[in-house]
Amino acid sequence: IADREPEKIRAFKEMGIDRISMGVQTTHFGLARALGREYEGLSMLEGAVRNIRDAGFRRFNIDLMYGFADQASETWAATVRQTTALAPEYITLYQMRYKGTQIQDQASSVTRQRVNGLRGIARDLLLAAGYEATPGKNTYSRIASDVGTSDYLTERVIKGTPYLGLGLGAQSFSPHTLSYNLGAASKRLQPYLEAVRRGMLPIQDIYHLPLxxxxxxxxxxxxxxxxxxxxxxxxxxxxxxxxxxxxxxxxxxxxxxxxxxxxxxxxxxxxxxxxxxxxxxxxxxxxxxxxxxxxxxxxxxxxxxxxxxxx
Missing domain, CATH: 1.10.10.920 (Arc Repressor Mutant, subunit A)
Known part of the structure; x- marks a missing residue:
């Protein structure tokens, strides 16, 4: 969207949104295609970043993923280097979670040692590039005193603040309940929209949380x-x-x-x-x-x- 529809990015900024995140996941062409992502190379990412900056965003995050089966250390390191070259304020690392995906049978080939090794490669490169994060934190920031996450997530992580999730499969949290909207399991939008049209809360599952x-x-x-x-x-x-x-x-x-x-x-x-x-x-x-x-x-x-x- 950021590369092909810059008018939408400008509209987000004009609405008052001041932080934007782009799910790159990998810059390795073969892996991106294997994951079904529409990736056309670094030029596409560079164009997206230009449009994000031209729209006025100064709080920009890029998501990367690691822990895929057969993910080579060299290609992962290249992904991290190419991402730091794009100069986002923040970079967030996510470990691949196989359960419930179409490739969950590959999980057994990814060892804890391998995952830790890939995480260590990224941490070393990010620290060298001027990004900071405490041990175990998955969002790295190059802005002093800025933790790098959205206000919503920061409140949720530090204070356990309740929140309301809007949209397909979104999670909501109160002091005593945890719920997931329709679509969390099926990934289908129609039941969610139908519930909204009928004036119903589009909740799939709700759990009472003992202390x-x-x-x-x-x-x-x-x-x-x-x-x-x-x-x-x-x-x-x-x-x-x-x-x-x-x-x-x-x-x-x-x-x-x-x-x-x-x-x-x-x-x-x-x-x-x-x-x-x-x-x-x-x-x-x-x-x-x-x-x-x-x-x-x-x-x-x-x-x-x-x-x-x-x-």
């Missing part, structure tokens, strides 16, 4: 920034994190997986290497019991799916 599940939800989302804000956790739930999760906090501190930094309990570089395992420590008791009683292969798949679902 320990609500805590797990806030903590899991907090790990988008690689850290838990201790003051906001206490304000939200009326209890200190250290008092609610004494064994878990003691464990991550003793193993050097997390550390206290100002008002945060923050991942260390070592903790970021064990990201999924650290997050799982703060799951609700029922979820922990379920995972413990799975076999190793099932547990690996279940942990990935639950990390994605809880977040």
């Amino acid at each position: 320990e599940v609500a805590m797990a939800k806030m903590i899991s989302v907090s790990f988008y920034f690689g850290q838990i804000h201790l003051v906001h956790f206490r304000q939200r739930f009326g209890v200190r994190l250290q008092d609610r999760f004494p064994d878990e906090v003691a464990f991550v501190l003793r193993r050097g997986l997390m550390e206290y930094v100002g008002p945060y309990l923050r991942l260390t570089a070592q903790g970021a290497e064990q990201f999924n395992g650290v997050v799982a420590l703060f799951y609700s008791g029922g979820v922990k019991d379920y995972l413990v009683h799975l076999g190793p292969t099932q547990a690996l798949a279940g942990d990935s799916a639950l990390t994605q679902k809880v977040a």
